[in-house]
Amino acid sequence: MASPFLVLDWGTTNLRAWVVGEDGRVGGREEFPMGIGRLAAGEAARLFEEKVRPRMGAEALPALACGMIGSNLGWGTPVPYLDCPAGMTQLHDSLCTVSDGGAPVRIVPGLHCERPDGGPDVMRGEETHIFGWAAGDPARLQGEHLICLPGTHAKWVRLVDGRVEQFVTYMTGELFDVLRRHSVLRGTDTPDNDDAFDEGCEAAGDGGALASRLFTARSRVAAGQMPADRASSYLSGLLIGAEIASAPTLLGVAPETPVAIVGDPRLGQRYVRSMTRRGWTATAHDGDEAVLAGLVALANGGLA
Amino acid sequence: MASPFLVLDWGTTNLRAWVVGEDGRVGGREEFPMGIGRLAAGEAARLFEEKVRPRMGAEALPALACGMIGSNLGWGTPVPYLDCPAGMTQLHDSLCTVSDGGAPVRIVPGLHCERPDGGPDVMRGEETHIFGWAAGDPARLQGEHLICLPGTHAKWVRLVDGRVEQFVTYMTGELFDVLRRHSVLRGTDTPDNDDAFDEGCEAAGDGGALASRLFTARSRVAAGQMPADRASSYLSGLLIGAEIASAPTLLGVAPETPVAIVGDPRLGQRYVRSMTRRGWTATAHDGDEAVLAGLVALANGGLA
Numbered sequence: 001m002a003s004p005f006l007v008l009d010w011g012t013t014n015l016r017a018w019v020v021g022e023d024g025r026v027g028g029r030e031e032f033p034m035g036i037g038r039l040a041a042g043e044a045a046r047l048f049e050e051k052v053r054p055r056m057g058a059e060a061l062p063a064l065a066c067g068m069i070g071s072n073l074g075w076g077t078p079v080p081y082l083d084c085p086a087g088m089t090q091l092h093d094s095l096c097t098v099s100d101g102g103a104p105v106r107i108v109p110g111l112h113c114e115r116p117d118g119g120p121d122v123m124r125g126e127e128t129h130i131f132g133w134a135a136g137d138p139a140r141l142q143g144e145h146l147i148c149l150p151g152t153h154a155k156w157v158r159l160v161d162g163r164v165e166q167f168v169t170y171m172t173g174e175l176f177d178v179l180r181r182h183s184v185l186r187g188t189d190t191p192d193n194d195d196a197f198d199e200g201c202e203a204a205g206d207g208g209a210l211a212s213r214l215f216t217a218r219s220r221v222a223a224g225q226m227p228a229d230r231a232s233s234y235l236s237g238l239l240i241g242a243e244i245a246s247a248p249t250l251l252g253v254a255p256e257t258p259v260a261i262v263g264d265p266r267l268g269q270r271y272v273r274s275m276t277r278r279g280w281t282a283t284a285h286d287g288d289e290a291v292l293a294g295l296v297a298l299a300n301g302g303l304a
Numbered sequence: 305m306a307s308p309f310l311v312l313d314w315g316t317t318n319l320r321a322w323v324v325g326e327d328g329r330v331g332g333r334e335e336f337p338m339g340i341g342r343l344a345a346g347e348a349a350r351l352f353e354e355k356v357r358p359r360m361g362a363e364a365l366p367a368l369a370c371g372m373i374g375s376n377l378g379w380g381t382p383v384p385y386l387d388c389p390a391g392m393t394q395l396h397d398s399l400c401t402v403s404d405g406g407a408p409v410r411i412v413p414g415l416h417c418e419r420p421d422g423g424p425d426v427m428r429g430e431e432t433h434i435f436g437w438a439a440g441d442p443a444r445l446q447g448e449h450l451i452c453l454p455g456t457h458a459k460w461v462r463l464v465d466g467r468v469e470q471f472v473t474y475m476t477g478e479l480f481d482v483l484r485r486h487s488v489l490r491g492t493d494t495p496d497n498d499d500a501f502d503e504g505c506e507a508a509g510d511g512g513a514l515a516s517r518l519f520t521a522r523s524r525v526a527a528g529q530m531p532a533d534r535a536s537s538y539l540s541g542l543l544i545g546a547e548i549a550s551a552p553t554l555l556g557v558a559p560e561t562p563v564a565i566v567g568d569p570r571l572g573q574r575y576v577r578s579m580t581r582r583g584w585t586a587t588a589h590d591g592d593e594a595v596l597a598g599l600v601a602l603a604n605g606g607l608a
Contacts, residue, residue, distance in 0.1 A: 071526075081527070112527055117509055119520045120527035153488070153519065169519040174487050182482045183475070184457070205421055209550040210514040211543065215457065215473040216423045222375075223385070223416060223424035239515065246513040 006058040007295035010044075010069035011125060012037040016288075017056050020296055028056055036074045044075050045099065059103070064095070064299045066108035066291070067125035074107075081112035081122055087163040088131045092298055108298060113166050116250055121169055125291070126155045132294025133262045133285055134162060146248060146259045149287065150240075150267045152177070156247040168250055170243045176236060185217050187231055196230035200237020201274050207246030213238060237274070244274050255279065263287040310362040311599035314348075314373035315429060316341040320592075321360050324600055332360055340378045348379050349403065363407070368399070368603045370412035370595070371429035379409075385416035385426055391467040392435045396602055412602060417470050420554055425473055429595070430459045436598025437566045437589055438466060450552060450563045453591070454544075454571045456481070460551040472554055474547045480540060489521050491535055500534035504541020505578050511550030517542060541578070548578050559583065567591040 003024055009016045013035035019027040032055075034047055053059045070079035079096040091108065099105040110124030126149050133147065134140040141162035149155045152173035158165045179185045203216055217235045220226035226234065248257070259275055259282035261268040268284030275282040307328055313320045317339035323331040336359075338351060357363045374383035383400040395412065403409040414428035430453050437451065438444040445466035453459045456477035462469045483489045507520055521539045524530035530538065552561075563579055563586035565572040572588030579586035 115520070117507075117513070117517070119507060120523045120529055121519070122523045122526050168513070168516045169523065170513075170515045171487070171518050172515050175515055175518075178482045178486045182486050183478050203421075203423060206512070208510070208512045209421070209472075209474075209554050211476050211479055211547060212472045212474045212551070212554065213421070214475050214479075215425070216419070219424045219426045219473065222426050225424055243515060247516070250513050250516065 003299075004058075004061055005299050006053070006056055006061045006063040007292070007299055008052075008063060008065035008069070009067055009125065009128070009291045009295070010065045010074070011035050011067040015052065015069075017052055017058075018292055018295075019056055019058055019061070020299070024296075026292065026296075030055060036068050036071070041073070042076060044069060045105075048105070053103075062103055062299075063105045064108065064295055065105065066128040066295060066298075070096070070107045070110055070124050075105075079107045079109045082109045082127075084111055084113035084167070085160075085163045085165045086111055086127075088134075088297065091127060091131065092301060095298065108295075111164060111167070113164075115168055116166060116252060121167055123155055123167065123169070126157075127164065128294035128298065129262055129287055129290040130157055130159065130164060130294070132290040132292065132297065133260060134159065135293050135297045136285075136290075140260075144253070144257050146251070146253045146257045148247070148259065148261050148263075148271060150261060150263045150271055154243060156243075156251060158251045158253060166251060168247060170247065172239045172243050176239055179214070179235065180232060185214070185231065185235060187228065190229045190232045192236075193230050193233040196226070196233035197237035197270065198277070199226075200234040200239075201241030201244075201277065202237075203234075204238050204241030204245055207242040207244075210239075210242050213242070236270070240270060240274055244271070244278060244280075248280075256281075259283070260285055262290050307603075308362075308365055309603050310357075310360055310365045310367040311596070311603055312356075312367060312369035312373070313371055313429065313432070313595045313599070314369045314378070315339050315371040319356065319373075321356055321362075322596055322599075323360055323362055323365070324603070328600075330596065330600075334359060340372050340375070345377070346380065348373060349409075352409070357407075366407055366603075367409045368412065368599055369409065370432040370599060370602075374400070374411045374414055374428050379411060383411045383413045386413045386431075388415055388417035388471070389464075389467045389469045390415055390431075392438070392601065395431060395435065396605060399602065412599075415468060415471070417468075419472055420470060420556060421472075425471055427459055427471065427473070430461075431468065432598035432602065433566055433591055433594040434461055434463065434468060434598070436594040436596065436601065437564060438463065439597050439601045440589075440594075444564075448557070448561050450555070450557045450561045452551070452563065452565050452567075452575060454565060454567045454575055458547060460547075460555060462555045462557060470555060472551060474551065476543045476547050480543055483518070483539065484536060489518070489535065489539060491532065494533045494536045496540075497534050497537040500530070500537035501541035501544075501574065502581070503530075504538040504543075505545030505548075505581065506541075507538075508542050508545030508549055511546040511548075514543075514546050517546070540574070544574060544578055548575070548582060548584075552584075560585075563587070564589055566594050
């Protein structure tokens with residue numbers, strides 16, 4: 001679609017919207033507490049027309065959305081997953097029109113793959129981050145890259161010649177959250193402690209026996225070997241360390257493969273720190289910029 | 305101490321008490337909702353005298369307790385851990401007298417060890433189960449045995465010639481609980497499904513990349529490959545399978561070592577089923593009988 005248009009990253013918790021002007025420049029950006037986890041069934045389309053379009057001054061603009069809005073709990077009819085391997089062209093060709101009134105609304109499909117260890121894996125929204133990141137430099141569309149999108153459900157992705165070949169999800173962020181809130185490892189949030197984080201990474205070993213290693217966040221305190229206010233950083237290091245130790249192996253990626261961490265810059269720096277300690281060459285990239293670039297590229301017809 | 309006496313398994317949630325009569329026979333058994341997790345600081349000793357002793361008709365009897373009552377949140381002064389390797393004799397010699405009024409109260413110390421993968425591990429209460437189980441047959445006090453005590457914080461223990469050499473804790477039960485209650489894997493309890501449990505065990509592979517494999521309990525449903533009402537049994541199989549796949553290796557136990565599962569009989573059968581499928585020779589033993597036997601043996605002065 002030609003600009004101007006409206007693009008949306010519509011996840012479980014929030015909806016972020018940008019208007020892209022006639023000149024291709026990004027105009028307004030707004031965030032709405034309207035993630036699909038907060039909406040009643042069937043409410044998304046109505047709220048979009050009543051709240052989002054007017055606030056963005058985008059009543060008549062074509063819109064493109066990525067994220068959990070494409071799930072069965074989102075707009076209405078679920079948008080089918082696109083099977084891997086898949087590149088930007090396939091993704092663009094699979095955009096799903098969910099409202100074709102005067103101002104059409106399209107949704108980016110998620111991706112589905114068979115995991116290297118068997119069974120399916122899925123993503124919704126991260127595909128747009130990935131291709132947005134890749135669109136930032138022609139070199140990223142050639143050869144093999146390992147991409148990590150850290151967060152609640154972290155994704156590790158093998159991108160080969162611009163196509164997503166395979167990926168695996170890690171529940172790292174969610175495990176940290178539920179363990180700190182609801183388990184014997186619960187406790188108040190404490191300032192990040194780099195030493196304790198590094199100790200946790202170290203204690204993760206090869207990433208195996210995680211359900212056992214987690215208990216050391218408790219036993220080190222009980223045995224008087226770690227102050228209680230370091231347990232949070234240690235646990236974070238343990239979970240991220242176990243992820244980094246196992247994900248590249250699970251995906252069969254060679255140690256010389258360049259690694260891109262795409263997401264929250266602060267969290268990205270923790271991943272870079274841990275990967276560097278394990279001998280990888282990793283760089284951090286802003287996730288907001290990536291998803292916007294991906295949405296704009298898809299709205300403009302895919303990568304050139 | 306000579307019988308009669310009062311013995312207690314005093315954990316985080318409940319307190320179970322038995323009176324052992326002059327003839328050595330077990331008389332009354334009662335359960336109290338007085339686990340230390342439910343008590344205010346300093347309340348344990350008073351409630352024991354006011355509620356437990358009168359109800360058991362044991363006002364004047366010497367008492368012996370094991371479990372979390374020995375922790376810093378228990379009776380008052382924490383009972384120090386006994387270092388491994390440790391046998392029944394060392395445990396008996398380390399009983400801690402916490403009240404020496406007319407009717408003394410003693411507490412069994414927990415155990416501490418250095419884990420094979422570094423860092424400490426600890427237990428409180430399970431040591432009494434272990435030695436109680438071992439007391440049931442002279443053959444268990446000779447050679448090497450692998451003992452698993454499944455539950456919230458499952459313990460895997462290497463017992464050699466009647467001494468606990470080393471052990472590791474797995475947060476299997478607690479992970480299942482917090483994930484089913486508070487994460488994207490949450491859902492209502494569904495009847496146990498053996499096929500889904502076996503599928504989960506299989507999907508656990510070598511026990512590595514657990515934070516990633518957990519997500520398959522979600523992605524299999526999202527991809528239409530598993531009905532939602534099987535996710536609970538599948539998740540249980542995944543967690544128990546990952547534990548069984550890694551614990552013996554972590555402890556350096558040879559495949560021909562006999563395995564005893566000591567705990568809740570129903571859960572024990574699931575572990576036996578999974579271990580048998582992986583080629584181990586495992587038998588299930590009742591945990592209640594084991595802890596009572598351990599308490600009685602300790603009260604009587606250790607094993608003969």
